[in-house]
């Protein structure tokens with residue numbers, strides 16, 4: 303099945319099974335804004351907890367905060383967002399569609415990279431085990447020519463973005479004959495800057511009100527609290543501050559479901575270090591964060607680093623962790639070495655010292671910062687895209703059947719176990735209810751007695767419930783039940799008393815954290 307079809311089905315599945323709904327749907331929705339349903343919110347909470355615990359529980363020197371969404375307007379002047387949090391936009395006159403100029407170019411580069419990857423794969427098939435990929439990339443004329451074009455294009459794009467050279471961005475699009483994906487034409491307008499921050503008024507009267515912004519990132523709430531946390535927590539460098547919260551960006555192009563939203567949640571951690579040590583810490587956090595992703599078991603080959611060649615003015619190193627979504631490798635998380643830029647700016651704009659006295663060195667300095675920044679919603683999409691599976695099943699009579707399941711890691715699944723009486727009589731529902739009442743203090747349990755047992759299993763597969771417990775007539779005799787495993791569909795007969803132990807270990811986020 304084409305990857306676009308898989309993605310379309312995934313979006314429909316999220317809606318049908320109570321994961322994600324379009325916002326204000328009865329009014330035809332609001333572009334790039336979504337609501338999480340009864341299962342979506344549980345999955346989101348579990349991802350958030352996995353992140354939070356990996357930062358705050360596992361590290362003695364990282365603490366969390368929860369700062370307000372509204373901040374003093376000077377914060378955004380100091381951070382550079384008022385003047386420079388812009389995206390370059392371009393319109394196609396024929397389709398009337400609007401694009402981010404840099405993204406049009408990046409997508410063009412991606413297509414060329416895919417071409418190289420296809421050449422490499424073809425050669426791998428041809429040469430078999432004797433294939434030397436490095437040598438092939440260094441000597442194959444076709445690959446070399448495409449790679450050289452990619453490098454040139456990346457260099458040009460980086461320069462144009464760094465210098466905010468809008469005319470050059472347009473010229474790159476023209477020179478590379480990039481067409482509008484909708485109209486197929488090259489009838490482009492000029493490139494213009496567009497600020498992504500939402501603003502509103504604070505205060506009751508027009509004269510007395512002031513323009514404030516909905517924060518476009520959570521990081522600034524951490525920077526302005528740097529001293530509060532350092533002093534009250536008696537934190538010694540190196541230390542980190544973590545935060546999860548809403549951020550808002552008036553994205554020009556909001557496509558691909560919850561990949562790019564206008565209201566979303568970020569999970570950010572700013573790690574304050576001695577100047578000069580930041581690149582070591584940058585490598586350290588790259589490693590830690592990649593392990594956090596791969597521990598989920600979705601396959602290491604589906605992740606890669608994308609080191610930035612075009613660095614933001616405040617950064618001296620930056621990388622993205624990318625995941626292979628159905629629409630290609632895309633950023634899930636950014637890791638940035640932000641130097642002392644933010645604290646220095648706040649020191650300058652607020653007039654308050656942002657220095658730290660290092661008792662070991664006996665001197666004061668403004669710390670450098672390494673940031674890890676991941677979108678909770680984007681991570682949600684990554685998890686659900688990796689988990690969504692359509693499986694063909696062979697029935698005993700030889701005919702084929704289909705089941706759709708979410709292979710969610712058990713510790714992230716919204717419902718951990720469904721408890722089902724085989725029939726609604728003979729005391730079976732009472733036993734099932736008793737099990738739910740006992741286990742609900744430990745896990746999210748669901749009681750389900752509607753429809754045939756087969757349909758109930760399918761329903762639980764579709765929401766990703768890892769364990770189904772069935773109560774039958776034998777249960778009345780000997781206190782045993784069947785436990786059915788979502789992924790293998792295997793069934794096992796176990797004693798009711800052992801259920802908690804069997805399931806606890808598998809669904810605990812703690813067990814996953816121990817792997818890190």
Ligand code: ATP
Pocket residue numbers: 519551553560561562563564566568633634635636675676677678679680681
């Ligand atoms: P992009 O290049 O995709 O716009 P970015 O580099 O601007 O992202 P950052 O500012 O580094 O993103 O934000 C950190 C993380 O926040 C991203 O890796 C992503 O997971 C998430 N994020 C950013 N913008 C959005 C958005 N509009 N919707 C959902 N998640 C987002």
